Amino acid sequence: MLNTEITIAGVTFKNPVMTASGTFGSGMEYSEFVDLNCLGAVVTKGVANVPWEGNPTPRVQETYGGMLNAIGLQNPGIDVFIERDIPFLRQYDTRIIVNVCGRSVSDYVEVVEKLSDQPVDMLEINVSCPNVQHGGIAFGQDPGCLFDITKEIRAKAKQPIIMKLSPNVTDIAEMARAAEAAGSDAVSLINTITGMKIDIHRRTFALANRTGGLSGPAIKPVAVRMVYQVANAVKIPVIGMGGIANAEDAIEFMLAGATGIAVGAMNFVNPYTTIEIVKGIEAYMRQYDIGNLTELIGAVR
Amino acid sequence: MEQKKKETARVYSQRQIAPGIYDMWIDTTLAQQARPGQFISVYTQDKSALLPRPISICEADTTNGRLRIVYRVAGKGTEEFSSYREGQRIDILGTLGNGFPLEAASGKRVFLMGGGIGIPPMLALAQAVTGAASVDVIAGYRDRALFLAEDLSKYAPVHIATEDGSVGTKGNVMNAIEAEKLEADVIYACGPMPMLRVIRDYAAKKGIPAYISLEERMACGVGACLGCVVKTRAVDHHSHVKNARICTDGPVYAAEDVDI
Missing domain, CATH: 3.40.50.80 (Nucleotide-binding domain of ferredoxin-NADP reductase (FNR) module)
Incomplete structure (x- = not known):
């Protein structure tokens, strides 16, 4: 009997496979391809207190083995989200993790408070988006700022919180320690790596926002290294992501110390990626006679 | 009932019909549901090029289950497609978008x-x-x-x-x-x-x-990533911000509804 369950901050997931925020909407678009009941959790696109229109286009560009995006967190705001997206997700037997974004501490707090009586399992706090001018990553690049906002949100949130960390820092372990010290229940990493692409024929920036976040298989080794560093620096659970394309990648992240894993850009490449990973993990467990998937967490020697 | 899916199809034929313009017929189950103005996303075999290329449907042959795409070579992805011969396996996602009213x-x-x-x-x-x-x-x-x-x-x-x-x-x-x-x-x-x-x-x-x-740089093609938006006159139904998704709300719009 294979046990693929994992537990994060008291919340049990049927398996560790989640969707990375911003790559899966609120599940609706991909429910045509994927049985959401088979996923450990759906992590939603970031939602703010009010609708955000996002950045001008072009917002996405392909790069070698990856992609750059500068969507700018376009979202309908928490009121529409509560009315439309949460009821949609409640139809499925999967955990719901709502990604929360904001430009100021009070923005985040407003969203978190509106979600307090909602049937969602956890909140992921996006303090690491590289594509918005104010807020977002500003909170995620200084350990002091990260500590303060984490503490504020932790005090207001009813559900367990996951601080989502940026890789665009000198020492990600220090950031993770700050989040843990302020009471974060878990951390997720990595958000995208800031990048740039230039169109040499037009001599212009390829993205309207000039810079964007790099994701996809190109960033996976960076993400594995950072998950390993963070898992060894804190006691709270780590959710790992960054270029995960298949079950082998997912297992690599777990061995590095991740309790849960999330699929991001690869949803765009193969809409069935998440389901294939769920099946692939089970096959790996059978191959190596692993009864409990949790045995793999941080088991790299 | 139209359903989006990704499938491995086969190239039935391909020829160049003008400099840099290629005409490809693909054997695919998606032919039955294709409507004028819809598109398919075509994947490269080159795994360093992750994202599929959105290409408009030129016509559908429902009798034989074939879709025709006519595209211009514009980069390394379409250059790869242009090298395909009869029988080549080709991964496609479709059918996408709403088509013309x-x-x-x-x-x-x-x-x-x-x-x-x-x-x-x-x-x-x-x-x-x-x-x-x-x-x-x-x-x-x-x-x-x-x-x-x-x-x-x-x-x-x-x-x-x-x-x-x-x-x-x-x-x-x-x-x-x-x-x-x-x-x-x-x-x-x-x-x-x-x-x-x-x-x-x-x-x-x-x-x-x-x-x-309309067209725009796209990633997912199914309305999830919010990459391919166009400014709209009215509030869009998805994000409520006057930014509609070209892949799913379009690609066809009444001209007066969009700010182009």
């Missing part, structure tokens, strides 16, 4: 206006607007390297404009309309943005509807 053509005089690589979807549309009072195709090319003009002429008169004046009216599709004194009650168009803007203005002046097909 055919009912708007009923009993009307219709213009089908295509510019460059915006011409291909006009073929499926020319086959489908059977209830129109009349149909005129206006096709704009760079030069005498025409493509699809003969196919289109089986369904409607084709009026040609070329930038260099080597065939038909010198100039763009609007110049052809003026030169040939053509009139319509409704316009369907696909082509470069400057052409679509001129058509929008023309339609507004004439007080007639124009349905234009």
